[in-house]
Amino acid sequence: MNGVHDMGGMDGFGKVEAEPNEPVFHAAWESRVLAMVRAMGAAGAFNIDTSRFYRETIPPHVYLSSSYYKKWFLGLEEMLIEKGYLTREEVAAGHAMQPAKALKHGKLALGDVERTMVRGKFARPAPAPAKFNIGDRVRAKNIHPATHTRLPRYVRGHVGVVELNHGCHVFPDSAAMELGENPQWLYTVVFEGSDLWGADGDPTSKVSIDAFEPYLDPI
Amino acid sequence: MSEHHHDHDHDHSELSETELRVRALETILTEKGYVEPAALDAIIQAYETKIGPHNGARVVAKAWTDPAFKQALLEDGSKAIGTLGHVSRVGDHLVVIENTPERHNMVVCTLCSCYPWEMLGLPPVWYKAAPYRSRAVKDPRGVLADFDVSLPKDMEIRVWDSTAETRFLVLPMRPEGTEGWSEEQLAELVTRDSMIGTGFAKTPGAPS
Numbered sequence: 001m002n003g004v005h006d007m008g009g010m011d012g013f014g015k016v017e018a019e020p021n022e023p024v025f026h027a028a029w030e031s032r033v034l035a036m037v038r039a040m041g042a043a044g045a046f047n048i049d050t051s052r053f054y055r056e057t058i059p060p061h062v063y064l065s066s067s068y069y070k071k072w073f074l075g076l077e078e079m080l081i082e083k084g085y086l087t088r089e090e091v092a093a094g095h096a097m098q099p100a101k102a103l104k105h106g107k108l109a110l111g112d113v114e115r116t117m118v119r120g121k122f123a124r125p126a127p128a129p130a131k132f133n134i135g136d137r138v139r140a141k142n143i144h145p146a147t148h149t150r151l152p153r154y155v156r157g158h159v160g161v162v163e164l165n166h167g168c169h170v171f172p173d174s175a176a177m178e179l180g181e182n183p184q185w186l187y188t189v190v191f192e193g194s195d196l197w198g199a200d201g202d203p204t205s206k207v208s209i210d211a212f213e214p215y216l217d218p219i
Numbered sequence: 220m221s222e223h224h225h226d227h228d229h230d231h232s233e234l235s236e237t238e239l240r241v242r243a244l245e246t247i248l249t250e251k252g253y254v255e256p257a258a259l260d261a262i263i264q265a266y267e268t269k270i271g272p273h274n275g276a277r278v279v280a281k282a283w284t285d286p287a288f289k290q291a292l293l294e295d296g297s298k299a300i301g302t303l304g305h306v307s308r309v310g311d312h313l314v315v316i317e318n319t320p321e322r323h324n325m326v327v328c329t330l331c332s333c334y335p336w337e338m339l340g341l342p343p344v345w346y347k348a349a350p351y352r353s354r355a356v357k358d359p360r361g362v363l364a365d366f367d368v369s370l371p372k373d374m375e376i377r378v379w380d381s382t383a384e385t386r387f388l389v390l391p392m393r394p395e396g397t398e399g400w401s402e403e404q405l406a407e408l409v410t411r412d413s414m415i416g417t418g419f420a421k422t423p424g425a426p427s
Contacts (some may be wrong), residue, residue, distance in 0.1 A: 009354045013353045119309075205377070207382045210380075210385050
């Protein structure tokens, strides 16, 4: 979706300001939100792409004025309601009122935490040979789905070069909408800064994205 | 100003609205049997104590001293790091990119905040906030200036936008004056920002 989350190339947000000696969390609630997202994901309540999509659907003015963990919280709560794990009445009451819905992988137990701290695997067997070779010139498609996609706006319509082939991976555009993993070849495609930004770009810069095959057209 | 200040500016009660809502959600999830609070505590403890930039720093220091490891690391980051027992376990799809005198690399996630957690820990606020995510791809030298970093005028700057489940770790250049240093000594010079590409490794003797 063409949301405010797709920030590459936008102006007006000001300087990058690093916080010296920044703590891991700025408040205890942030850590609880992180842990709940990790635990519910490990239990199979949602996949990572669906959770990203729910954060993207936070209204733009809320997205832009909320901290990172606030967005995680808002996305988590809405997603769990819409997927039937809780109800709005329970959220309003602050207590369980309805029977629980079964979790695909069961509750994350203390003994399984260590195992879930390693990232999931996203590579899948290839359903078809790769269409593109390293060095091929490709054009990022001019697509504007209203649903989840990982093709940022700033590259759409531009020509780049295939630099790496990462194999076949779960396709976020399908997985986010719970339409299956639909594995696709994944490439690093590199664009010249001057192609992306014209005379306003830095001629010494190059920018790459990781692009799934359905995002690309041959030249 | 970092984002998190916003909540506190409008906080007139002992517990903010967000804190209350987060507590309520955890209560509901616990009552419904979806989460085990002790498991949540263990997740938090791991991110607070075990997983941080020291993991990435050990990998970089080894690459600086062991050419065969460096080559393996650049060919397949996940596989090479998997051979090191002392570093936290790493998932698939880690790509290590080398800074050279000709090319500087910098990593961003414009769409969300993808970051190599297992190597660097949880990302800092600036990495997840709009100024960095918006500008890194269009004006990378301007962003580096915000970090007081400047590159030679004709050096190539390459920005890696983490738009999939691949994760990128920058292998910074080894500082001069470190000949004969041990891996442990070298690891002390490797900063988090040098592995994101918004900084360099520390120079021996320079104030940190």
